[in-house]
Amino acid sequence: MSLKLGLVGIGKIARDQHIPAIAADPRFSLVACASRNARVDGVANFADVATMLAEVSDLDAISICTPPQAHFDAALAALRAGKHVMLEKPPAATTREIALLQDEAARHGRTLFQTWHSRFAPAVSAARDWVRQATLTGGTIHWKEDVHQWHPGQQWLWDAGGLGVFDPGINALSILTEVLGAEAFVRQAVLEFPENQQAPIAARLDLRTEAGLVIDAEFDFRQKGEQVWDIELHGATGRLRLSRGGSALEIDGRLVVDRPAMEGEYAGLYARFAELCAAGRSEVDWRPFQLVADAFLIGERRTVAAHQV
């Protein structure tokens, strides 16, 4: 029997990734959607999550892909109604909200799956395997994309709490924390805020590990021409380059994985969600989000040219 699923937040990521992945997975049946403005054909549509939960009483689970500012209230309502919950990244508006949702899921005996889709990119597991046998000496992250191309008109990214360039940048941090095999923290940071916006358009992070490893990260939302989502890790006897957001992997200059960008990421997320629901377990890892909060906490703020969304 498949899980009756409600999808909350019908925007670009819902249509590009969630709806096709759900349709392809026999363990889920999409039966309802909640969105202020959008409708999905062939399912029950509601203006908000509270109405959806009240009207479709046999829902088993909901998947939330609204902007992060709305995650907490939707997830809390769903968990209290006894539903399993999957959260798109970034997981919520604040790190405390995730801690509270984790407690709430445990209290109700329901699954909370706080997702990082980039961890399901095709080359990530091979990168992790390489790191396990390497002695790392350092690394760099370059995550540079054109926000006008990838996030047209998304003002929520630029409002207070919208994360700006950390919205893609957190994908890099989710991969790094997954493959590194050591705990990273932010030693220093510089954040560039457009003079007319509340979120940074670029950031540089000096990340460290307890063992003294240094990883420099550069995030930029103003990239023209080639778009770059690369993580390089240097070992004592070789080097790794994970590129195109985790879909390609070079080891010592040799291409060992080369797949289409985002291939299988959302299929992997929904497969994991089904497993977690069946096992009655949750999966929550807010370390990448903490790194972002810490960058805001200690980052030097610089004001740069205005940005038009």
Place this chain on the structure above:
Amino acid sequence: MSLKLGLVGIGKIARDQHIPAIAADPRFSLVACASRNARVDGVANFADVATMLAEVSDLDAISICTPPQAHFDAALAALRAGKHVMLEKPPAATTREIALLQDEAARHGRTLFQTWHSRFAPAVSAARDWVRQATLTGGTIHWKEDVHQWHPGQQWLWDAGGLGVFDPGINALSILTEVLGAEAFVRQAVLEFPENQQAPIAARLDLRTEAGLVIDAEFDFRQKGEQVWDIELHGATGRLRLSRGGSALEIDGRLVVDRPAMEGEYAGLYARFAELCAAGRSEVDWRPFQLVADAFLIGERRTVAAHQV
């Protein structure tokens, strides 16, 4: 037998609070200090913590009261040298650093006591008792002091990572999280940054709990005249006012605790540290620090007049 203690960071808080509290507690003997510039009479003095750890091999514990940017390296070195560690607030530069130190203490079987001195203020336990029998309906925090009076010349407060007005404000959050009996998170925030500094001089937080309780907090470092460190909590059948940083308590307008400010706070901290060392346990609660990081993460930033330290 008393614990041989090293004190790291000899500034105003060390001389005003730590050294007298240690001298009055027979469970500790202050045998060494580490400070770049200052010396303490009657003990071995070192320029840095690494030298102190190397030269005074029979130290049992160290207490760290440097600016928070230096906590992590000092604590890590001490834990790795097998010492118990007590950390002054704010606990470190970032929330991830605390998580890592917690892991490190467990790995070495040593005590990590991450302190919040305001929780040891004379009226806090009575406030907690009142909250336990109350049905709360809301609350306010006013934490307003003159930075020139209380932190003269302390530029580290204003550098990136220095926390600004959250340095005192986190004391209010440490009391709130101790007495509230429910989990709070930051719903909205406004941070006011002087145009020439990297840390906020004032902040307003809209705090909520899962149960929908609203607590409004106002922090301000520009307060002239009466200095205010007040938490008010309203219940269905009464109200509480914790004032002067937790040293006075009114319930329904009646003064029930009235003690000198900070009385017993550091005596209480060192007594707890001795108990934790004896029991082989750690005490770490970074929720107040997470609330601050979350306020930086989602806070609307406003630029205000320059501030001269």
